[in-house]
Amino acid sequence: MDYLNEIQKQAVNEYNNGLIVSASPGTGKTKTLVARANKKLTNLPKHKKLALITYTNAAADEIASRLDYKENDVFVGTIHRFCLEYILRPFSWIYKWDKPKIASYSDFKEFLEINKLSTIQLEDLNKIKKNLDGSLIIPTEWLHKIPFEELSRIYYDFLKERKLIDFNEILFRSYIIISKNLFTAKSVSNIFMEISVDEFQDTNIFQYEILKKIKNNGKTSFFIVGDEKQKIYSFAGALNETFTIAKKDFGYEILDLNYTYRSTEKIVTGYSKLFSDHPILINSSKYKDIPFDIRFHQTKKDDNNLYIKQIIDSLIKAKAQVGNIAILTTSWFDAYNIGSYLREYFNIIGLGALPHSNISNTVFAILKTLSRYSVDSSIRNLKIIKRNIELLILEKNIDFNDVKEIVFATNKLISQFQKININTGLKESLLQYQNIISLIFKIDVPEVDEILTIVNDDEASNWNFKKYIETLSGINGITINTIHQAKGLEYDFVILNGINENRIPYQRCVDHIKYIYEELTDDSIQNGRTLLYVGMSRAKIGLFILHNWKPSMFINQIKL
Ligand SMILES: Nc1ncnc2c1ncn2[C@@H]1O[C@H](COP(=O)(O)OP(=O)(O)OP(=O)(O)O)[C@@H](O)[C@H]1O
The missing domain is CATH 3.40.50.300 (P-loop containing nucleotide triphosphate hydrolases)
Incomplete structure (x- = not known):
């Protein structure tokens, strides 16, 4: 050791x-x-x-x-x-609760349809959360005509009737x-x-x-x-x-x-400045002495993507590996926008490379792991597929516990997945995937409908299954992601995009015509600081901080 x-x-x-x-x-x-x-x-x-x-x-x-x-x-x-x-x-029996089955996308949609709640978004249902004592946590913002408490009541009644539980209730129960x-x-x-x-x-x-x-x-x-x-x-x-x-x-x-191993001294010094009480770290990184300054740059809205492309061109010219370059943003939309532009020039991966926003359900996680396995069929990736299948079985309460059965299903899933023609259009291939999961596990798979609803149609027409799998696999390309998604990860070069005033710290725009922003609070300032800290500390060798509007209040602090 x-x-x-x-x-x-x-x-x-x-x-x-x-x-x-x-x-x-x-x-x-x-x-x-x-x-x-x-x-x-x-x-x-x-x-x-x-x-x-x-x-x-x-x-x-x-x-x-x-x-x-x-x-x-x-x-x-x-x-x-x-x-x-x-x-x-194991213990739901104590309260005579049914074995937990988590409500899915189609259940949410059905709930909204039955109750004619066309204006309420799925994310708003997600705001129905409980305190430890079971009372509701009232969201700070609730802009719907139907009062929050009433919606919560009919929502829970609906779940009860169908013997479902909301994902948020796993922890509460x-x-x-x-x-x-x-x-x-x-x-x-x-x-x-x-x-x-x-x-x-x-x-x-x-x-x-x-x-x-x-x-x-x-x-x-x-x-x-x-x-x-x-x-x-x-x-x-x-x-x-x-x-x-x-x-x-x-x-x-x-x-x-006390010893840190990831980044150059310039980067460690840079992110340490964000906190007045930051501990002094002993830098033991092999990159410690690389004299690469943190670069700051103000772009204009319409040359932002071009500027990022120029940074990447220069990094590639200097022999940086594409798999070790990441562009991290403060919002999915920025990641998507940059991804759509850069795709013409480079192989790109990560959330911003896909023709849809993030989705966090197990069926999508399995699709990702199958894609990874298609590009790199290692034992490691095979194990990951199996782990995700076990999670699906658990979440859907599928009667399927025998280990042999799981192995059989895994093999079948892989072989069927590999039979999908790689030249098939994106939407059709997703439907084929849906069919495969449905047949093997004998379940409905509304999660694929969820992916299909958020796919950008204009973009999707340019995608075939091959391109989608390669992007989803997350192997071999420039990463474009949100800072949140990059938590715990590291890259040789990181380009932080949109480190603007009003974004870091985040201030909601309350009036788009006059561009009036919410007041800053101690909490919002602290949240901005931690987000930038996580973003900066992902970089090992080179860090670029871009803003296409007035700079975030933290930029001066880092430059000092
Ligand atoms: N003793 C060590 N010798 C050499 N390299 C090390 C040592 N400890 C950690 N590292 C390297 O430092 C990097 C960061 O390690 P790791 O991801 O575990 O840090 P962390 O504290 O979890 O970071 P974060 O808080 O950013 O998630 C990795 O590349 C790891 O291999």
């Missing part, structure tokens, strides 16, 4: 009762988390497991592929999946089960020797309370890692000061990792 530094080694080998690691970008938090799990796996007691809880399914795939494990020894996945598998499914029936917390604790949590700064109240109950009712140790300064999901309920609270509640020490 000589590739870990002394403090990382301590975090891996000591603190068997549990530990919190709170450390800056590039200090090897994820690397340490994986190393600790691999170590624990070498002498895992019989009938015990490890759990590694990640923020996204993509991060889970990445971490799972770096572990040496036997099928049944480890759980790797999001908190939602963890709760479904270990709390909601799990919390109810585990907090009111302590034997369930004990039983979960009995399964796991240790639970690791990555990206802890973005933990919400349910996740936090569920983990705390498990901790307080058994012997499970916790290994918690993250960085308070990288909290970018406040809007989704991430708690403040989670590390300090957890230190007290879990009774653990907080360990810092």
